[in-house]
């Protein structure tokens with residue numbers, strides 16, 4: 001189902017003309033009303049009228065998360081505070097949260113985006129949506145809630161947690177759709193099994209999952225266990241919240257970005273250069289319709305690929321892939337951008353090894369070398385050398401196919417690689433550059 | 434007829450081999466035969482011990498990567514051409530030897546060799562039909 005046929009299937013030419021008009025007016029607004037942008041544009045020697053075509057956007061400076069923090073709490077607002085009807089904040093791991101505000105029109109826009117998102121998942125009037133995203137300062141709960149009301153679904157604002165109550169209401173109310181994080185969907189299934197609920201026999205037919213990275217393997221697992229369609233959504237509070245990108249249930253292959261509200265670019269995180277669509281890069285968004293806190297070229301740090309092939313659902317919007325990693329994690333090996341998550345993707349469905357790895361990058365005679373340490377999996381352990389060697393070669397080939405760089409795989413004992421997130425533990429770069 | 438062999442994944446790191454044998458020794462497990470196959474990166478230690486189940490459990494509990502495989506202990510005539518005779522019999526029946534190694538102790542006039550085949554059950558049939566003696570598990574564990 002397409003919620004807004006007119007905009008979601010706008011021919012590219014008309015769409016780009018619309019983007020240009022909206023962008024031009026946005027640049028004028030922020031230059032006039034946000035001191036941060038005035039100072040930044042002046043510093044770069046650029047003015048709103050320098051935008052002659054859409055591609056001139058790349059002459060304008062980026063906005064970083066740190067800029068939002070530096071202007072805490074309301075310094076980035078482009079409207080007087082009395083026009084702000086809602087304030088959300090994302091929890092920072094350290095220090096102050098990142099604050100975002102919404103005007104009444106921003107709330108309408110956001111509801112529209114979530115209405116598109118839910119419609120694309122096949123949810124509509126008559127459906128009962130159990131919204132298990134957290135309500136509160138986090139944008140997930142209220143974002144999905146407003147979208148669900150807009151399309152006329154009956155929304156259960158149950159928020160996250162309390163799995164037994166979730167299951168009871170799901171059964172008693174005849175829930176037909178759920179929105180939550182994918183990992184919560186899996187944990188809910190475990191509780192259902194313990195409590196004797198048979199989710200497959202319930203009327204639920206679709207789940208809208210997001211707010212954390214997940215794999216297609218996880219999608220398959222959820223779909224098989226729940227007996228539903230599982231679609232992916234993308235959003236971040238700085239841009240608007242959930243609803244920035246959404247999958248259509250017809251294709252389930254990448255998330256459509258509502259380009260009448262956002263301009264998306266992929267850039268090389270090191271040089272800041274705009275990359276052609278189809279190459280993995282850092283996602284950068286410009287919010288061309290937002291009023292309270294519009295952002296110019298906001299650096300998400302999320303790495304993904306943009307696909308501009310037409311989609312079978314009929315939408316003309318480009319599709320973004322699942323987030324493949326964070327730009328902070330990027331390595332450059334023999335001139336190729338490599339993300340540890342790509343290696344993980346190879347290992348995660350390989351029998352015989354665990355998806356725990358350590359990348360060692362070195363430089364030998366002016367040539368970068370990559371060694372991947374991988375833990376063998378106890379239950380698949382073979383007593384034959386040739387079996388382990390075959391496994392090693394197979395992983396080496398799959399990694400080469402994935403990243404285009406030759407590597408050496410070294411099998412190590414289970415639990416010998418530290419279990420923690422982040423680049424520091426995943427990568428040892430011995431190169432003296 | 435089949436004998437349980439314990440195999441342990443060993444990173445090429447000095448001391449690891451000692452840890453395995455030390456752990457077994459401390460728990461009164463006797464090693465009857467052993468072979469280490471290694472590449473430049475890793476090795477696989479194969480062991481025949483007096484209490485395979487206990488050894489397997491113990492190694493797992495101590496977080497070694499450990500596997501169990503069925504092998505055969507074949508009495509090989511202790512004379513020139515003895516081993517060649519066994520291998521010839523197997524080769525005629527197209528049974529592949531993945532690897533083999535010798536048992537530490539000898540029994541009377543025969544050497545005992547541990548064999549790992551691609552098809553262990555068929556190897557039992559072929560060898561017994563050709564008159565070769567296979568050691569039973571208890572015989573090996575209790576030497």
Ligand SMILES: [Zn+2]
Pocket residue numbers: 247248250251256311312313314315
């Ligand atoms: Zn589509």
